[in-house]
Amino acid sequence: MPQKTAKKSAPRKAKTDTNQLRWMYTQMVRIREFEETVKRVFIEHPGVIRGHSHLGDGAEASIVGALYTRHDTDFVMPSYRCHGYPIVLGTPLRNMMAEIFGRRDGLCHGFGGSMHLADPARYFPGTSGIIGQSIAHATGAALTAQVKKSSQIVYCFFGDGASKQGAFFESLNMAAVWKLPIVYILENNQYQAYTHFSLEDANAVAGDPLSKKAEAFSIPGATVDGTDPEAVRKVVAKAADRARAGDGPSLVETKFYRLSAHGNVITVPPLPTQFPEHEAVAVYGNRKEFEQWHAKDPVKRFRARLLKDRVLTEASAKQIEAAARAEVEDAVQFALTSPLPAPEEALQYVYA
Amino acid sequence: MPQKTAKKSAPRKAKTDTNQLRWMYTQMVRIREFEETVKRVFIEHPGVIRGHSHLGDGAEASIVGALYTRHDTDFVMPSYRCHGYPIVLGTPLRNMMAEIFGRRDGLCHGFGGSMHLADPARYFPGTSGIIGQSIAHATGAALTAQVKKSSQIVYCFFGDGASKQGAFFESLNMAAVWKLPIVYILENNQYQAYTHFSLEDANAVAGDPLSKKAEAFSIPGATVDGTDPEAVRKVVAKAADRARAGDGPSLVETKFYRLSAHGNVITVPPLPTQFPEHEAVAVYGNRKEFEQWHAKDPVKRFRARLLKDRVLTEASAKQIEAAARAEVEDAVQFALTSPLPAPEEALQYVYA
Amino acid sequence: MGKEMMYADAIAAAIIEEMQRDPNVVFYGQNMAMTERDPMLKKFGKERVRIAPISETAEIGIGIGAAMTGLRPIVELWMSEFMLVAFDQVINEAPRLRYMSGGQVSVPLVLKAGYGFCAGWAGQHSNCIYHTMMGIPGLKVVVPSTPADAKGLMVAAIRDDNPVVYLHSYMLTLEKGEVPEGEYVVPLGVADIKRNGTDVTIVAIGWMVKKALAAAERLAEEGISAGVVDPRTLAPLDVATIVDSVKKTGRVVLVDQAPRHSSAAAVIAGEIAEHAVGCVNALRMVTALDAPIPYSEPLENYVVPHEDKIVEAVKAVMAHDAVAA
Amino acid sequence: MGKEMMYADAIAAAIIEEMQRDPNVVFYGQNMAMTERDPMLKKFGKERVRIAPISETAEIGIGIGAAMTGLRPIVELWMSEFMLVAFDQVINEAPRLRYMSGGQVSVPLVLKAGYGFCAGWAGQHSNCIYHTMMGIPGLKVVVPSTPADAKGLMVAAIRDDNPVVYLHSYMLTLEKGEVPEGEYVVPLGVADIKRNGTDVTIVAIGWMVKKALAAAERLAEEGISAGVVDPRTLAPLDVATIVDSVKKTGRVVLVDQAPRHSSAAAVIAGEIAEHAVGCVNALRMVTALDAPIPYSEPLENYVVPHEDKIVEAVKAVMAHDAVAA
Numbered sequence A, B: 001m002p003q004k005t006a007k008k009s010a011p012r013k014a015k016t017d018t019n020q021l022r023w024m025y026t027q028m029v030r031i032r033e034f035e036e037t038v039k040r041v042f043i044e045h046p047g048v049i050r051g052h053s054h055l056g057d058g059a060e061a062s063i064v065g066a067l068y069t070r071h072d073t074d075f076v077m078p079s080y081r082c083h084g085y086p087i088v089l090g091t092p093l094r095n096m097m098a099e100i101f102g103r104r105d106g107l108c109h110g111f112g113g114s115m116h117l118a119d120p121a122r123y124f125p126g127t128s129g130i131i132g133q134s135i136a137h138a139t140g141a142a143l144t145a146q147v148k149k150s151s152q153i154v155y156c157f158f159g160d161g162a163s164k165q166g167a168f169f170e171s172l173n174m175a176a177v178w179k180l181p182i183v184y185i186l187e188n189n190q191y192q193a194y195t196h197f198s199l200e201d202a203n204a205v206a207g208d209p210l211s212k213k214a215e216a217f218s219i220p221g222a223t224v225d226g227t228d229p230e231a232v233r234k235v236v237a238k239a240a241d242r243a244r245a246g247d248g249p250s251l252v253e254t255k256f257y258r259l260s261a262h263g264n265v266i267t268v269p270p271l272p273t274q275f276p277e278h279e280a281v282a283v284y285g286n287r288k289e290f291e292q293w294h295a296k297d298p299v300k301r302f303r304a305r306l307l308k309d310r311v312l313t314e315a316s317a318k319q320i321e322a323a324a325r326a327e328v329e330d331a332v333q334f335a336l337t338s339p340l341p342a343p344e345e346a347l348q349y350v351y352a
Numbered sequence C, D: 001m002g003k004e005m006m007y008a009d010a011i012a013a014a015i016i017e018e019m020q021r022d023p024n025v026v027f028y029g030q031n032m033a034m035t036e037r038d039p040m041l042k043k044f045g046k047e048r049v050r051i052a053p054i055s056e057t058a059e060i061g062i063g064i065g066a067a068m069t070g071l072r073p074i075v076e077l078w079m080s081e082f083m084l085v086a087f088d089q090v091i092n093e094a095p096r097l098r099y100m101s102g103g104q105v106s107v108p109l110v111l112k113a114g115y116g117f118c119a120g121w122a123g124q125h126s127n128c129i130y131h132t133m134m135g136i137p138g139l140k141v142v143v144p145s146t147p148a149d150a151k152g153l154m155v156a157a158i159r160d161d162n163p164v165v166y167l168h169s170y171m172l173t174l175e176k177g178e179v180p181e182g183e184y185v186v187p188l189g190v191a192d193i194k195r196n197g198t199d200v201t202i203v204a205i206g207w208m209v210k211k212a213l214a215a216a217e218r219l220a221e222e223g224i225s226a227g228v229v230d231p232r233t234l235a236p237l238d239v240a241t242i243v244d245s246v247k248k249t250g251r252v253v254l255v256d257q258a259p260r261h262s263s264a265a266a267v268i269a270g271e272i273a274e275h276a277v278g279c280v281n282a283l284r285m286v287t288a289l290d291a292p293i294p295y296s297e298p299l300e301n302y303v304v305p306h307e308d309k310i311v312e313a314v315k316a317v318m319a320h321d322a323v324a325a
Ligand SMILES: Cc1ncc(C[n+]2csc(CCOP(=O)(O)OP(=O)(O)O)c2C)c(N)n1
Pocket: A054, A079, A081, A129, A130, A131, A158, A159, A160, A161, A162, A163, A189, A191, A192, A193, A258, A262, D030, D054, D056, D082, D085
């Protein structure tokens, strides 16, 4: 039996109470379970997932901590590494999984796949697979909110690598000049595909945080421990308040670690895709780094904290985890039995 | 009689002596005379200059102060507003003017025009008319210098407007990570075509200098009075030393005022082009701003200072000015009598 | 019932009328609406009319994001080449997002830019790059050749729920012509026969329509009846109208301001080859020569197609007997 | 005298050999040479082999500036669409700078990218955008279809003094074929007749060459003799070789992985129309359908051209009698 999908609107009191902490943990577990399952599908159902899939394991605290501060109709616009966000918004996992499997019941009827989930009805208008470009789209959603005086704000998520793309800089400058209601969340998961961020970022080379880029736009910039959902929540809340007040954008760097490899191995058909080892080990031979960050696994740490603080008991934690497992397993079964689209359907949706 | 072209290599002692100050003044006057003359040609010889010409009057102190620190074989790579730089490098004014007139004896045989002067033999490889793009090209010249260990550095000039283009940010990040030998000189002449920089720059909106953008790359950034060649020289010298030492790029904002309009009026043929009033007056109705900055005219101010300091006498100043006038007038006569290229020549130079 | 108007004014009129009609239409770009005295700003307010920095990637990308979420932005880009710094947004974002979402979102966006300015602007500001945007599924491309088309196609572009690149010819800016008054919409995807002719079909685009009409006039004096077909939109391309005309005359000259292999003419010629090869006796393309646009006037004139070359090409195809239809 | 090699390895071999030959050749891009254990880095040192951030505009622009001043950069761009964020550098900088300088500078630059990956990468990573770079004066475009061509054309591209976009088919990455040993150069601008045939000429590009050859094989069994011409470089385009073949067979099928109006096929068809209209009885284009590339396998297979469609098109043109040459 699938668990009910997440609440559509996250609670958003300044201080988190027990229910809210549980909600956060639940969402983090749902994301983790979903991503672990997608990864397992490469082994258990080879060939079912095509193309390139990118997982958000490791990003749970960043995603959930940030979206905790979200109001009902605020837009959420991440990059192609996009599974985690709609899970929190309440998008049915069945349709998400079906999309990743290329099925007709997929969120996008099989047209988008893992990189291009979209659920505009839940204020998740879609993503781009071209690095940095969706930062401009998100900024455009903020323009809509401003022009329509809808009091929406935009949560724009993107990677450390994307912050080297011109679109990032141009967008932040325009958002600052136009005082657009947007929060830019630079998810520094420390890798751009196979490249460690210290090899390509001038701030990093100098030992500075990436949030220093905010200075180029004279907007607030902050770096926060992206493995701690409470820490993320606090910093993002401030940025969201600023956006809501009409004072313009902020840049928040959430620093955490991508726990799995960049994505599945790129193979030429008919070779089936599979999921490789993390680049820290496979490319850099740095198992120590890999293990150190796995020890800071945000889901495990948050679980331990909630147990310690008696927000959860071992039993209630297990219940949350079992429910997530059941929900995701249901999604897999749903997706496996959903039909592939008929070939001729490909000519739909080209023009409005 | 034309004056001899400028010394190929500028003197570069740490402290400027009388000759060196005279050299600076001479170059500034030559630039000013050239630009004033180009502007006059729109009236005196209508139709002779086509397309879009952009003048450097007001930028003299920035150009000469910066290039004072240049060594013999260092590259100079500005934007399409490019007349001033080759004048300092010793490019014959005759060929420059002939290029602007579209003549066969033009520097580029009439293929480039005002926006695309090039004199690679004098380490001035060419320019782009697309905003920001030449910042990447200049960075590439610095890569050549680094790979070839030629001990050259690059002087990269571009406008305040260009600092809003993705190419600017991407290039500075790469130059910082690769520690390329380059000095980025952001010539803030306060206008991007018809737009005052305070309308489009987030730093400016916040009251910060544009050199703050350097923080995004953790490199040195400085803003200097761009109407004072000595001040510019000092700040650029530091940046050049850093580049020569292999420590990478710096960003220097030289703040001054474009004394004429952005460029000649854009007209559809066969309407002849002409030169309009400055945007401060024509667009913004702000004659006060215009006059205040004209009162800080870098050429006049430097002249006054050199007279006061007895580096120049009224007579020697007038001599320099008359020589420049004669040199530019000779260039005009040369250009006017140079033949137009034959139509079929257009198919040359497409492929190497 | 029409009103004489300049091409540029016809475009402006369309934008103003549509902004009056639909509060979701917003308009921004560089070097516009600089002061509060700006007439558009006065009319529509600073939320809907804005000045943007030199940041085409953000400008266009913001337009896309705004279009995805409920606005109908018009982005003023000035010269079409300036789109190239943001070309991913133009051909790999705007036209893909609807499809990738399985039809859930649409991107009603107009990218307005002038093209092909032959006035001494040299190698980077004078080009015709419409071929790069043709045939991109999901993207529409408009190239009006008269003030009336300029107006009617702009209205259609703004109302279209797809991304539309609206390319006006800088060379036609001051061109005058009759423009129907009141609401006037020219549908996207319908070619216009600008002149009837029985001997030869000239297919011409944008500024070249004017040159083709002038050439046809001269040819008429010599007893040659040349028709002129203007596709008006390169995407969708009205192949049927073109092929119909060609089938009747059996001879075709395609005129395009772009270099041959980056021309729309070559693509249209390809369609003619597939659909009418048996009916066509001769086909010639008159395009720019294989060179960037040079600065100096005689060089520029040499590279860009002109009337004489159209006349010559028509005479060349006339030397071939018409194939019986 | 040849050696069996994979397409990808043939490209790598060309780069290594040229880097050994010429110290001015440098090589950089994203996600390469990450560690000191990288074999290229080991061989050529960290000055000449570099890792770059996700900054295509700077990466390509730096390549241009370096090429203008004495290096011969090869920029690894991975997927050809990634060039679009930097497209001004590709089509409005690299190919213009020489011309604008009146021949004073040259830009010996290779932009290396894979294209057309049909493996479920959906709407933004699977496209063929070569038409956007065709016919840009000053720019060369290479699309090799075999390991031998892949090697020989890469060598030629590196040695060429012009900017060259080198597009390898991702679908051919693991394809094996004989590659001549030692120095092997395939000149740019020379088409290759991959198979002789007397009934019909198939013109195919990149991955489609493989499909065309398979189709020709099947057609041979049915007694139809189909020749396959591979242009190998789209710019310069060897029109003469194509037109010669078409004149002999009188029937032509053009196969292109891109959608019809953004295909090189349409441009080539246009050239055929101009040069051989009297000699051609029938022409068909087999291209991608008018849609972005969808994610799901049956959808993707439907949009992208395949062997059956080539066979069908050949049969369709065979229904027309050959025009007497
Ligand atoms: C313009 C562009 N260049 C290159 C790529 C290839 N690419 C896909 S994912 C990726 C890494 C992105 O890293 P980051 O922004 O840190 O996001 P993460 O994958 O870590 O979430 C790259 C380079 C691309 N998609 N677009």
